[in-house]
Amino acid sequence: MNSQTAPNRFARSEPFEVFTRPQRSRPARLAGLLIRRRVEIAVIVAGLLAWSWLTEHLPTWGAGLVLGVPTLAALAVPVSRRYLHRRVLAVLTRHRLRSVLVQRRVMNWTGNLPVLLWSRPTPVGERVWVLLRAGIDGVDIERNLAHIASGCFARDARISVTRRMTALVLVDVIRRDPLSGPAARPAAPRSAPGRPAGPAQRAHPEGSLIMRAIRRRPRPRSCPIDLAPTSIWDPIRLGIDENACSVDITLIYRNILLAGEPGAGKSGGLNRITAHAALATDCRLWLMDGKRVELGLWRRAAERFVGPDLAEAIDALGELQAEMDRRYDQLDTDGVRQIERQDWTDAIMLVIDELAYYSATAGDKKQRDQFSLLLRDIVARGRAAGIIAVAATQRPSHDIIPVSLRDLFGYRLAFRCTTETSSDIILGHGWHARGYDASTIDPEDRGVGWLLAEGGIPRRMRCTWLTDADIAAVVTAVTS
Ligand SMILES: Nc1ncnc2c1ncn2[C@@H]1O[C@H](COP(=O)(O)OP(=O)(O)OP(=O)(O)O)[C@@H](O)[C@H]1O
Ligand SMILES: [Mg+2]
Known part of the structure; x- marks a missing residue:
């Protein structure tokens, strides 16, 4: 025992407060x-x-x-x-x-x-x-x-x-985090709270007659999303949040940026958004995919598909810019400020996976700058003309998403990142200091991210995951 410090431990020199509870009458208590x-x-x-x-x-x-x-x-x-x-x-x-x-x-x-x-x-x-x-x-x-x-x-x-x-x-x-754990297919919003879905529901002993009989029957496959025709003006059911409530976003007049480390779930999020646009009867799909295979599954449902070809991507953006200008001419003639539901034209959703491939990797600097300029113009001016930009990138750094471009995206979805700085590049400066930090997302929690909507505070959520078979079901539903 330290004889020097022992007496000091009991010397009460700091101020202390005395709490007195008011005496209440017996009936009140x-x-x-x-x-x-x-x-x-x-x-x-x-x-x-x-x-x-x-x-x-x-x-x-x-x-x-x-x-x-x-x-x-x-x-x-x-x-x-x-x-x-x-x-x-x-x-x-x-x-x-x-x-x-x-x-x-x-x-x-x-x-x-x-x-x-x-x-x-x-x-x-x-x-x-x-x-x-x-x-x-x-x-x-x-x-x-x-x-x-x-x-x-x-x-x-x-x-x-x-x-x-x-x-x-x-x-x-x-008591429960509906977003944690390596769920292959997160539960549908608000489904059976607290009850584990899938195989965990099976209570029968594995070898029982009932179980064997059930297993022999072919299981009907169900898609986690509704395959009925929809509208781009309707909210997109993107996934569930940490309260197990559904996260719905409306993308008309808005753009969304998804970013995060490799394998974080960006393409999963893109696929969910693309599925809604594909099922929408008033929206056309323009797809660009630096990897080709992620959005390639949607090729039959798309009006235009661009693979890893920067020159073709520049061509496509040029056409889209011309279409945007044509729409603004029409709006000007009609004396209105933006397209409305049931208007003369469909919305166009431009989905770009692996944005960095076009803006920072492929081709020469002149081509990449041209691509970035065209994209910035479409993101900045396209909203009122019904052109929606949806972009995903692996490397959330300033050379790929300059602040001026990032701020044009009304929605930003930050999947797991390696550093707080990367998280702030996606969400905006200062969010990590307030506790909204995508670098703290568990690496096991694929598809989990912070969704920031214009002017709001970020919301932790998990995107609905579509398997290749689900995507094929959507494509068949819209093309047949
Ligand atoms: N919402 C989700 N729910 C469950 N699992 C998911 C979800 N999203 C992604 N995963 C799992 O994580 C894996 C990687 O997802 P995804 O391809 O979307 O990542 P990514 O961020 O696009 O990766 P990359 O940067 O390499 O393109 C998927 O194969 C899937 O197994
Ligand atoms: Mg991907």
Whole structure:
């Protein structure tokens, strides 16, 4: 033991605060307790009332059967058991959250805690509606999120403030991450929350007669997206976010840039967007793919396809620029500012995979500069003329995506990157410092990225993955 430091440990020279809780009257304390324990009280009272009514009309064993059998059945059937379990957790989370707020002194000057209005299960955990009293703000709770997560035995906690009323905040206690893990086909939005999809659902023993009979039947293949005709004006169901809610984006009048390290899931995201445009009856597809094989699967559904040929890509962009100018002439003649739904012309979606191949690798500098200039013009001016640019690149560096070009993309999707700087190049300067950093995405989580929409804050999501067979099904649906 260090004799020099021992006395200092107990010398209290720093300032300390004394908390005094206001003395509340007994009825007020009792009312608070009844409100907080309302669920438990309701269950006990309902049980006692049912028991006393049943024992008046039935023998005791009969009353026991009438109450016991449905309770046991509810616990035995997986659907109802899960339902009950999630409801119980929601109530427990409300109590645990209150304990954390008390222990962390998240209260106003007079010692009143925020009011925990109610809690509900969500697909990823529980959500508690919290009303902040005068003297407490959302930041007070945000500072304690790590304590809330551990106090509720959860993996994470998040807070969102209701814009219309800043005194009402939602605290999400996160128990599951629907985006993590090497899922080959992420679950469809909002599908069977908490229930593992695919093979994990099989409860029968492998060798049972039932299982063998089921396995012998050919399994119908289903595409993870709807093959019905759609419109480019409708939202594209891109994937799911970390709350297991679907992520929908509308690309008309907008452009999107996807970037990230090799194998991060860019082409997967491009394929999902291309599938929507292919199924849209009011959109034409122009595809450019430096690798040829990624977008090559869509060739039959496309109006124009360009492989790894820079001269041809420049030609195609020139044609598109001419088409854009022709559309602006028409808009000028009609006296309108942009094309509208049901207008005289279709939208055109230009999809470029491996942008760096055309803008930084192939051909000579003059050709590459010409390509970049044409692309910049189309991205900058194409929106009102119904020309949508969708580009993906592996190397998010300034020579491939200059800031002036990046800022023209209304949507940016940052898949896993190797550095914080690369993440900021895609999303914009300063996002990594605020906790939105694509370099922290787990390498196992293919297809996961931060989606930034104009003026919003990035949202972590996973794109719906289409297999080659799914793409073939879409192409067949649109060409037959
Ligand atoms: N959304 C997703 N869900 C599940 N798995 C995915 C998803 N996206 C990609 N993957 C997996 O990651 C692999 C690589 O994906 P993808 O080809 O889209 O990456 P990429 O970023 O385009 O790579 P590259 O830069 O080499 O072109 C896929 O073969 C697939 O197995
Ligand atoms: Mg790719």
